[in-house]
Amino acid sequence: MDLTFSVQDEAFRARFRAWLEEAMAEYKEVMRAGGGNPLEQSRVWQAKLYEAGYLGMAWPRAYGGQEASLTEQVIVSEELARAKAPGTINTIGLTIAGPTIVQHGTEAQKQRFLPKILTAEELWCQGFSEPGAGSDLPALRTRAELKDDHFVVNGQKVWTSGAFFSNWCALLVRTDPSAPKRKGITYLLCDMKSPGIEVRPLRNAGGGSHFCEVFFDDVKIPRENMVGELHGGWQIARSTLEHERSGLSGVIALEGNLERLWQLASTIQRGDHKAIDEVMVRHQLVQMWFEKEGLRYLGFRNLSAQISGSGAGVSGSLGKLVNSQLRQKMASLGLEIAGPLASVAKKSPHVLDRGRWQAGYFDALGYSIGGGTSEIMHNAIAEGVLGLPHSADQ
Ligand SMILES: Cc1cc2nc3c(=O)[nH]c(=O)nc-3n(C[C@H](O)[C@H](O)[C@H](O)COP(=O)(O)OP(=O)(O)OC[C@H]3O[C@@H](n4cnc5c(N)ncnc54)[C@H](O)[C@@H]3O)c2cc1C
Structure with missing residues (x-):
């Protein structure tokens, strides 16, 4: 397994990073000047990415895509997450419906639907x-x-x-x-x-x-x-579900969460010390860091497997399971560190981090259900990795 990106890939990363920095500064300027409701703002951001040639990275050029290499696709997702760039609005279109139409649609369907998914004209x-x-x-x-x-x-x-x-x-x-x-x-x-x-x-x-x-x-x-x-x-739905699971690994988003958790623990005063000074808090943070790194290497393994032409197998299910568990652990630790402040309502002037920890806790629960529940992921891993007998009717 080779974990280094090629010189060309690193040059692509540097170009994209430079573009992203400038584009985000411009976008923030427009938003500060009062640029529409959140839905409109996400459309504007998606259109910006599309016009610069950084959306639909895997899709055919004939329908507005970039036909980029797998590593370039990964670099774009990594850099967007690292820069904490705004999300695109058309998630289901970009990650589920679009790839399904690319793979199984008629020529007329590809021409009719794909370009408008990319431009966010149709959600x-x-x-x-x-x-x-x-x-x-x-x-x-x-x-x-x-x-x-x-x-x-x-x-x-x-x-x-x-x-x-x-x-x-x-x-x-x-x-x-x-x-x-x-x-x-x-x-x-x-x-x-x-x-x-x-x-x-x-x-x-x-x-x-x-x-x-x-x-x-x-x-x-x-x-x-x-x-x-x-x-x-x-059969088509099965491939859609694979697109859904393979799009759920997001290690860099977890990295951002961990960073914020670290900052929270370094800020919250507990008696005569900060939360970060407590052994149990430090122990949990380090354990989460290890798990997050494990996910990163699982991602590299999947990428190598895809480049060499063998599919990622059940690794998508494994990544989805660990990712959702880790999100939940991070959200729970956030609430624990926040202590009594965790129960302050979002609209209160005393709310911590604009209610991020409470909202994150409830969102994290959904991650272990949407796209296939954790139990179903366990079944897939038991059968695909451990070779256990097929679970009833899955
Ligand atoms: C945030 C979020 C967004 C979603 N978005 C969409 C969407 O856009 N479109 C859409 O179509 N769906 C969507 N869903 C639905 C999601 O796909 C389903 O909720 C999920 O597949 C589970 O189905 P269910 O809710 O019917 O639970 P059930 O299938 O009824 O499961 C109930 C419980 O039984 C367990 N269970 C069931 N079967 C087994 C088994 N064989 N072995 C072990 N345990 C088992 C489950 O793990 C779960 O704990 C979303 C869900 C969430 C949470």
Whole structure:
């Protein structure tokens, strides 16, 4: 395993880093001058990245992508995280729907959808989970009947992140109820403005309304919006889930969290000493640093495997599991160090770090569920790494 980047890669990194520094300074200036609501601000940032040629790094040039090497893709993600750059708005479009269309879409779908995902002109959500079909996704029941040149969809999705602002949805539906459950599913691209769709935001434990219930009542979707074969959606969905898991490793974001945790511990006074002076606090911080470094080397191993043409295997599940556990440990330690200040409401003038530790704690819980729960990751690792027998129906 070679852990060094080539001279060309390092030159690319230096160019991107210089561009990023300037672009972030300009962007902050626009925001200071009152540049729109948070959604608009994220669109502006995404468009800036796209115009400079640093978005859609793996996508074909013909549809607005960069066809960059794997190492360049990694360098761009690393540098964005290191600079604490603003997030892009179209996460599901960029990491799930777009890569699925690149891999399985028709020529017309690629031309129609991919450029607008990159420019954030069209935002996407993912309509997979249902009440009764989460971990056991093949049990989904939202029904689509093919009538001439369109499908008619009836049913309900749940936990659909960002459905309330999305223009399009990557949707899984049951098209053959009589077939074995993995064989009767079809993958559709659904216009969220279609008549018959109702979106109801759900309030989460942290007080946000990020995800939604989505109801479909005789919603018409043109047949040309089907991805892959009729009843062949499960294989496509599996590749979508791989995109989701492989995009969840974010070691550098963890590094930022750890840094803030260290600063917090160095600031909080406990009696006659700072929290950082306590052995148990230092011990936990160092342990987290080791785990974060372990994740970094797992990332390098995956990268080497991908470059040499052998897939990353279950490493995506391993990375997702450890990453979500580490986020939770960091969030819990943040609350513990903050002590009584952890219970101060976000709007109070006495709140610590603008409520980051409380919000982080609730967000961290979601990471161990979204994109496949920790138990499901354990199952995948048990089967793929330890060679244990297949878990019931996963
Ligand atoms: C923040 C967040 C964002 C999300 N965004 C989206 C989205 O945009 N689109 C979308 O479609 N979905 C989304 N989801 C839904 C997510 O994919 C599901 O919540 C997840 O797959 C779990 O399904 P479930 O909630 O139905 O729980 P269940 O599958 O009912 O699981 C309940 C419990 O049983 C355990 N369990 C289930 N089966 C097994 C097994 N075989 N072995 C061991 N334990 C098992 C689970 O680990 C869990 O603890 C999101 C979820 C979260 C938290």
